[in-house]
Amino acid sequence: MTTIVQxxxxxxxxxxxxxxxxxxxxxxxGPDPVFSEFAASEIAIELDLSCGAAAAQLKLAHxxxxxxxxxxxxxxxxxxxxxxxxxxxxxxxxxxxxxATAVEEKVLARGGRASHTLFRQALRRAxxxxxxxxxxxxxxxxxxxxxxxxxxxxxxxxxxxAFLPAADAQAAYQHIDAxxxxxxxxxxxxxxxxxxxxxxxxxxxxxxxxxxxxxxEIGVIVPADTLLGLTDAPGELAGHGPIPAGLARxxxxxxxxxxxxxxxDPVDGSLLDxxxxxxxxxxxxxxxxxxxRTCRFxxxxxxxxxxxxxxxxxxxxxxxxxxxxxxxxxxxxxxxKHKGNWLVDLAGSRGSVTWTSPEKRVHHxxxxxxxxxxxxxxxxxxxxxx
Numbered sequence: 001m002t003t004i005v006q007x008x009x010x011x012x013x014x015x016x017x018x019x020x021x022x023x024x025x026x027x028x029x030g031p032d033p034v035f036s037e038f039a040a041s042e043i044a045i046e047l048d049l050s051c052g053a054a055a056a057q058l059k060l061a062h063x064x065x066x067x068x069x070x071x072x073x074x075x076x077x078x079x080x081x082x083x084x085x086x087x088x089x090x091x092x093x094x095x096x097x098x099x100a101t102a103v104e105e106k107v108l109a110r111g112g113r114a115s116h117t118l119f120r121q122a123l124r125r126a127x128x129x130x131x132x133x134x135x136x137x138x139x140x141x142x143x144x145x146x147x148x149x150x151x152x153x154x155x156x157x158x159x160x161x162a163f164l165p166a167a168d169a170q171a172a173y174q175h176i177d178a179x180x181x182x183x184x185x186x187x188x189x190x191x192x193x194x195x196x197x198x199x200x201x202x203x204x205x206x207x208x209x210x211x212x213x214x215x216x217e218i219g220v221i222v223p224a225d226t227l228l229g230l231t232d233a234p235g236e237l238a239g240h241g242p243i244p245a246g247l248a249r250x251x252x253x254x255x256x257x258x259x260x261x262x263x264x265d266p267v268d269g270s271l272l273d274x275x276x277x278x279x280x281x282x283x284x285x286x287x288x289x290x291x292x293r294t295c296r297f298x299x300x301x302x303x304x305x306x307x308x309x310x311x312x313x314x315x316x317x318x319x320x321x322x323x324x325x326x327x328x329x330x331x332x333x334x335x336x337k338h339k340g341n342w343l344v345d346l347a348g349s350r351g352s353v354t355w356t357s358p359e360k361r362v363h364h365x366x367x368x369x370x371x372x373x374x375x376x377x378x379x380x381x382x383x384x385x386x
Contacts, residue, residue: 006078012085013076019043019061034062061087067097068102084119094138095131102130113364114298122368126232126244132232135244151324167251170218170253176200178214219290221262221370222248236370238293239303255272262290262370270350270369285309288326291351291367295330298355298363302330312332312346323349 007145012215026039035058044271064072064085071088074080086355088107092100103126113119125217128135136282143165151159180195188374219238225231226245235248243251251257262271271291289304307328313319343356351368 003078003262005081007077009078009081012082013072016061016064016072016075016085018036019058020065023058023062034059059378060086062201063093067100068092068110070101070106080108082115082118085097085299087116087120087123091120091127093133095127099127099134099256103127106130110138113365115301117301118368121241128234128242128244132245134232135234136246138231139244139247144241157218164241165247167218167220170237170239170339171216174216174218175214176203178216178299179203179211182212182214183209219252220248220257221290224251227252237307237355238290270367283322284326286325288323293367294328295333295370296327296351296353296365297329297333297336298365300330300333304328306330308334310337311351327351327353 022043022286023035023039026036026042028034028036039056040051042050043049043058047054047057049057053199064075068085071080071085073255075082075085092103095103103123106126106129107119107122110122113122133259136345145163146165147163149161149163151161152158154364176199179199180192183199184190184195188195199211201207202211219236220243221236221238223231223233223235226233226235226247229249230246234242234245235252237243237248237251249300251337252259271287272383288309292304292307293303294300295302310327310329311319312325312327315321319325325346326343336342341358345354345356346352347354350367352364354367355363357363
């Protein structure tokens with residue numbers, strides 16, 4: 001049965017084809033710009049858009065139609081929505097046609113994912129896999145663009161914004177978060193967001209409140225062959241997603257790095273094991289958090305490290321404490337699982353989950369693999385002797 005979402009996707013695909021045809025009719029003399037100077041104004045007045053928004057629609061229509069036909073077909077079939085189609089266009093904008101096609105095929109093969117965030121992470125992972133050299137150049141270019149900005153807001157407030165390398169941003173946030181969790185007394189009326197904001201302000205303005213030193217840990221997953229420099233397969237930064245191979249090597253080889261073995265399946269990249277230290281409970285928690293990455297409710301992006309570790313089958317009912325019966329769930333969805341009449345089924349230790357809503361609607365989620373596996377090609381046979 002066609003859903004409303006699928007029908008809207010079909011109509012969006014039809015509009016894209018129509019706008020692409022309009023671009024053909026209003027083509028410019030050269031390849032840049034693709035369409036004439038005043039083409040966007042015609043679209044803007046018909047759709048009640050600004051000229052900038054209309055120009056963005058025309059550019060997307062031209063890109064998807066000419067460079068990403070599989071994306072357009074998936075949109076027309078309702079397999080993805082317009083936001084995901086736009087994400088493919090954005091992710092592949094700086095790639096060659098060959099690389100753009102490879103990224104498109106790799107990501108669409110697994111569908112639209114459970115959320116736009118997961119879909120964009122899959123795109124970033126695919127871009128790094130198919131164009132590792134370009135990925136490193138783009139990272140170095142973006143790093144040179146790091147900056148801090150401020151903007152006024154209403155009611156006497158302002159926005160302080162920073163554009164930073166991912167590892168630095170993750171470490172800074174973890175530091176702020178850890179200090180905020182330690183700073184409040186039991187009767188502190190402030191929310192965690194308020195406490196984080198106060199900690200950040202105190203640190204930047206040099207207000208010393210005798211904050212206790214805190215330990216922070218940034219997880220970096222690097223394939224062994226990448227670490228040895230044999231390939232440029234991308235790494236992973238916990239809480240962020242895929243990162244270029246060169247950055248992963250730099251982080252893994254830093255002076256204060258601590259190593260932990262993570263085994264993944266060579267066929268599909270799913271997590272098999274995280275090396276354990278002395279205390280099994282802590283090691284098991286690390287294993288499940290590493291596998292799940294985030295809260296496992298579809299579309300929730302709460303980092304796994306900040307989630308509860310939940311028994312799918314309650315421990316009191318005989319549920320085991322192992323990866324085949326544990327999920328990371330944020331507090332809201334943990335409570336919802338137990339009190340909201342949702343059914344949850346975990347299919348084995350690799351983390352594939354089926355959620356069934358009170359209305360009996362079924363949603364399937366699986367953790368993204370850590371390694372973008374490519375099947376081994378068929379061996380080449382010697383040509384016949386004639």
